Amino acid sequence: MLTLYLRKKVELPTKFTQSLHGIVGFDEKSFLDIHQSGEQITSIRLNPYKTLPHSEIEILKNAVGIPWCENGFYLPQRPSFTLDPLLHAGCYYVQEPSSMFLEQIVKFVLPDHKQGAYKLLDLCAAPGGKSTHLCALFPESLLVVNEVNKLRASILIENLIKWGKENTVVTNNDSSDFNSLPGFFDLILVDAPCSGSGLFRKDEDAIEEWSVSNVEMCAKRQKKILQEIWPCIKEDGYLIYSTCSYSKEEDEEILDWILDKFQCCIVDIPVEKNWGIVISESDKHKAKGYRFFPDHLKGEGFFICCIKKTSPESFYKSKAKKFFVPDRNQKTILEDWIQKSDELGFMLLKDQVHLVPEKWAFDIGLISQTLYLKKAGIYPGSFVAKNLIPDHELSMSNMVSSKIAKESLELPSAINYLRKETPELQFTTTGWALAQYKGMNLGWMKILSNRVNNYYPKEWRILKS
CATH class of the missing domain: 3.40.50.150 (Vaccinia Virus protein VP39)
Known part of the structure; x- marks a missing residue:
């Protein structure tokens, strides 16, 4: 009832x-x-x-x-x-x-x-x-x-x-x-x-x-x-x-x-x-x-x-902004982090590489010529040397690779993670991993030999006791 x-x-x-x-x-x-x-x-x-x-x-x-x-x-x-x-x-x-x-x-x-x-x-x-x-x-x-x-x-x-x-x-x-x-x-x-x-x-x-x-x-x-x-x-x-x-x-x-x-x-x-x-x-x-x-x-x-x-309307005609083409090294790095990479296009937004559906890349280029874009597609993270520092946005997206390591958290540990505290657990992997609750991604952790770094966005953390 x-x-x-x-x-x-x-x-x-x-x-x-x-x-x-x-x-x-x-x-x-x-x-x-x-x-x-x-x-x-x-x-x-x-x-x-x-x-x-x-x-x-x-x-x-x-x-x-x-x-x-x-x-x-x-x-x-x-x-x-x-x-x-x-x-x-x-x-x-x-x-x-x-x-x-x-x-x-x-x-x-x-x-x-x-x-x-x-x-x-x-x-x-x-x-x-x-x-x-x-x-x-x-x-x-x-x-x-x-x-x-x-x-x-x-x-x-x-x-x-x-x-x-x-x-x-x-x-x-x-x-x-x-x-x-x-x-x-x-x-x-x-x-x-x-x-x-x-x-x-x-x-x-x-x-x-x-x-x-x-x-x-x-x-x-x-x-x-x-x-x-x-x-x-x-x-x-x-x-x-x-x-x-x-x-x-x-x-x-x-x-x-x-x-x-x-x-x-x-x-x-x-x-x-x-x-x-x-x-x-x-x-x-x-x-x-x-x-x-x-x-x-x-x-x-x-x-x-x-x-x-019901009235006709002239259509917007213009050459789309030329899209950014990542170098071979960046493409190789991304292949380890995302799935269906062949269906994605790339664009630069504020000097950051963003992933957008390939079929909409041209239209997004048109939009970017005249409007102020705050977000486009998915921002995977920043490239540092031959590595990717994954962004929280990638962890939330449905394009994150299923090959990424995952660590399941029970409710108390999940809440601690969302408070940007360190979960007190024994982990089975090292390196980057997705913190999960009931199989749903909460964000990134980096598991080192002597500690765990919590990468949950500081501005989104739970403050409520």
């Missing part, structure tokens, strides 16, 4: 609730009751690239599946995620359940998403929930993940490193910078900055910051972002637009604005009635969007819709 973690009651601004009158799905009494109940929901989404039997994942005991997400689960209570090594190994992502409906849109508009080779952009991506979800849904595609805020971009990079897939590029740009890539993307997700009313139950600061003027400011900003990014979608490509706001100014009215401004059509997404999702329509064009209310389902406030572009 699904139980819930409770917080203190949430008091909502009167002007806010008054602004929702007339919105389909809004029932003031039940809406206020659920916000004042203290109910909190915890959910995760599993990483399909790092699979374990569910019986091996302790937090899944008595978990319940999220109906619109194949790998999404409601947890019976909120565990100490920090003290679960599987979180640090990237085996799952803690994500709000309503936003996982993104999966249903992808499966409907691009049913070959698992095999297809698409170019995708998550424009407002931090902290990375929807980015890792897209990454899971599109294993063969190129995913460009952008965050304009430098600090939030660092958090985004950390989460993508833990996810471990080589088909991602992280950029740190304003939406206006993408105008140099017209007709480049098959699908763009804009999870737009918004007034945040859908997260009132989780974020009390959002309540203090809410105002009618802030809603209006956010709607203006959303239109600016959409206008700047629209040319980047190719003809017959898709825009997925979402917010965590209940305000129609940021939701249905944005839909009407898009339909007035651009040549496009709304895509109707099939929804099971028992899911509790409310299908809304915009006033002018009767365009359908999908609203999530916490008194209708187990999830926070959320709005999402899908638009198909």
Whole structure:
């Protein structure tokens, strides 16, 4: 049975609730009751690239599946995620359940998403929930993940490193910078900055910051972002637009604005009635969007819709930046550390060699000409003489060689390792080895005759006692 973690009651601004009158799905009494109940929901989404039997994942005991997400689960209570090594190994992502409906849109508009080779952009991506979800849904595609805020971009990079897939590029740009890539993307997700009313139950600061003027400011900003990014979608490509706001100014009215401004059509997404999702329509064009209310389902406030572009768009034409070609010595060294090396291309990013899928090397080269890349593919480590000093990013990736030595750690030793302490164990190997918990990589150790060096990133170490 699904139980819930409770917080203190949430008091909502009167002007806010008054602004929702007339919105389909809004029932003031039940809406206020659920916000004042203290109910909190915890959910995760599993990483399909790092699979374990569910019986091996302790937090899944008595978990319940999220109906619109194949790998999404409601947890019976909120565990100490920090003290679960599987979180640090990237085996799952803690994500709000309503936003996982993104999966249903992808499966409907691009049913070959698992095999297809698409170019995708998550424009407002931090902290990375929807980015890792897209990454899971599109294993063969190129995913460009952008965050304009430098600090939030660092958090985004950390989460993508833990996810471990080589088909991602992280950029740190304003939406206006993408105008140099017209007709480049098959699908763009804009999870737009918004007034945040859908997260009132989780974020009390959002309540203090809410105002009618802030809603209006956010709607203006959303239109600016959409206008700047629209040319980047190719003809017959898709825009997925979402917010965590209940305000129609940021939701249905944005839909009407898009339909007035651009040549496009709304895509109707099939929804099971028992899911509790409310299908809304915009006033002018009767365009359908999908609203999530916490008194209708187990999830926070959320709005999402899908638009198909019907107008032609000129395609970006340019010579790609010439890619770095590693010398024979570097290639030989890498062959001992990575698998499927023949499927990989190489590029220099800040004088560091990065590994990217060969089939996407040209496109990544185009992107690097006009955007500020923070991450591309997988950074394997630094070359020193005839050796590689492996980076943590390589240990998290699914391209690390199966021939690398591994040392299995029990829970106490795994936690010590993640605190960047030295595990007090007798090891069977010497040299570089992967520290593992339940067969999942946690990071690098270098085992010497008289000591063990822990290479877990200092900035990621567990501080919680």
